[in-house]
Amino acid sequence: MNELLNDILFLPERASTFADRVDTLHYFVVGVTMVASLAVGTAALFFFFRYRRRKPAQTTEYVVPSVKTEFLFVSLPLIFFLTWFAIGYRDFVFYTTPPKDAMDVYVMGKQWMWKFSYPEGPNGVNVLHVPANRPVRLLLTSRDVIHSFFVPSFRIKMDALPGRYTQTWFEATKPGTYQILCTEYCGLSHSKMLGEVVVLSAEDWDNWVKEQRQGKLPNRQDALADLSLVPHSARMAEQGQALAANQGCFKCHTVNGEPHIGPTFLGMYGRLETMQTGQKILVDEAFITQSMMDPGAYILAGFPNVMPTYQGKLTGPQSAAIVEYIKSLRTPDIRTGASRGPVYEPLSQ
Ligand SMILES: [Cu+2]
Secondary structure (H helix, E strand, O other): OHHHHHHHOOOOOOOEHHHHHHHHHHHHHHHHHHHHHHHHHHHHHHHHHHOOOOOOOOOOOOOOOOHHHHHHHHHHHHHHHHHHHHHHHHHHHHHHOOOOOOEEEEEEEEOOEEEEEOOOOOEEEOEEEEEOOOEEEEEEEEOOOOEEEEEHHHOEEEEEOEOOOEEEEEEEOOOEEEEEEEOOOOOOOHHHOOEEEEEEOHHHHHHHHHHHHOOOOOOHHHHHHHHOOOOOOOOHHHHHHHHHHHOOHHHOOOOOOOOOOOOOOOOOOOOEEEEOOOOEEEOOHHHHHHHHHOOOOOOEOOOOOOOOOOOOOOOHHHHHHHHHHHHHOOOOOOOOOOOOOOOOOOOOO
């Protein structure tokens, strides 16, 4: 039945947990509107003939509709619209909330390819390997212009923006190969910016990870070329640590829990920070990246606005590596508390 409906509406295969939800709502909306427009069309045709003007002098009698019919005409569509909204809202929450145990993959779009890096090391160009039946969270960014990551069979689509992270997630339901398209016009070869997601069974996935560890992927060097500052074999967090040292982050940030000119990196990820404006922000990948690219956008309460911007100094994979490094400094004890103030009083006070 579902396959037939897919064919009628020319929908692509459904291969993620999200696809079923999207399509159910889609069928519901399309089905109801089709039935409704058919009913309106038939009624119109019927009225043309039944109430056509028969004599030149014929007049139409004045009709006063009952409150009941008026009520019916208002409430019936309203009920449908509200139901669609409720289902859509429920699915939206599902779609925007990656499960806590999701596996992270960094995605970088650039003219005209997709690069994927896993926190554990392996990298890929245009081919994303993931295990079936496991949630995967994608952290997307772009090296140049806006791109958009679209996997029709998963019904997911998310923009990749330069200097910023966006996220989306999916759980693939069956092993296979699925197409990735860029859906934001991004220049000359936009239409050739294609990739594929290879969904592997649990066993194949384990084998693939083992193979990657042994460095058998042919384009591995190529994918890591962006991280030229650090040895190619290092894991992402280690690469991040080397980059942070190289970029002078440790002049202002410690990793032992002590505040310095800036807040400590220890336990920073996942902390609920208070800004000078009183606004509270949860420190996630997007916020850490924004702090590096545009540090003046949000200033932490109790700290001076002295952090330089790293926009243009760090490539996408480099800032992803630093984010991964800061994430690796999670500690359960320090995580929930707010940052303490700086060790010195800022000059302006
Ligand atoms: Cu693109």
